[in-house]
Amino acid sequence: MISGRRAAREAALLILFGVDAQRLTEPEEALLAFRDNFREDTDVLLAIYAGEVALDNPKQFSKALRLLADDGPRWAFVDRLVRGVMGHVTAIDEIVARSSLNWKLPRMGIVDRNILRLAAFELAFEPDVPSRVTLNEAIELAKRYGTEDSGAFVNGILDRIAQDLGRV
Numbered sequence: 001m002i003s004g005r006r007a008a009r010e011a012a013l014l015i016l017f018g019v020d021a022q023r024l025t026e027p028e029e030a031l032l033a034f035r036d037n038f039r040e041d042t043d044v045l046l047a048i049y050a051g052e053v054a055l056d057n058p059k060q061f062s063k064a065l066r067l068l069a070d071d072g073p074r075w076a077f078v079d080r081l082v083r084g085v086m087g088h089v090t091a092i093d094e095i096v097a098r099s100s101l102n103w104k105l106p107r108m109g110i111v112d113r114n115i116l117r118l119a120a121f122e123l124a125f126e127p128d129v130p131s132r133v134t135l136n137e138a139i140e141l142a143k144r145y146g147t148e149d150s151g152a153f154v155n156g157i158l159d160r161i162a163q164d165l166g167r168v
Helices: 004-022 027-036 042-048 058-067 073-087 089-099 110-125 131-145 150-164
Strands: none
Touching: 004 027, 004 073, 004 110, 004 131, 027 073, 073 089, 073 110, 089 110, 089 150, 110 131, 110 150, 131 150
């Protein structure tokens, strides 16, 4: 089954996508919207777990749901990621802009932009997360949710960011 941290990163990406699309500014508002609406939507949960959780297996589905429960460690990670990205978005956008040659942030696809923000936050502000893990997770998210070129695009920019931050 998909790891709890990967599920948390996917949930954080969904939340940040909503933040960007709706131009939300308060992390609490974004987190509550996800918690109150999307997390109870089985289609969203099944999408997050990439078909690795079956609705017809209540024990497996219940375990997957608990990974994103309000009091669980994975929800704490979602919360930390979303609040971290939103709290440092200006600095993160500057980091991404310096490393994305020929691509201004507004020109990037909303999915790619938010994957880059999420990973740049981890690289810049979460030193306990190994950079290779951050890069691999971001590339997988890009392949899954972006265009056919998103994986290579995200990989190229994040490699530069990791080098600039001394996280190689």
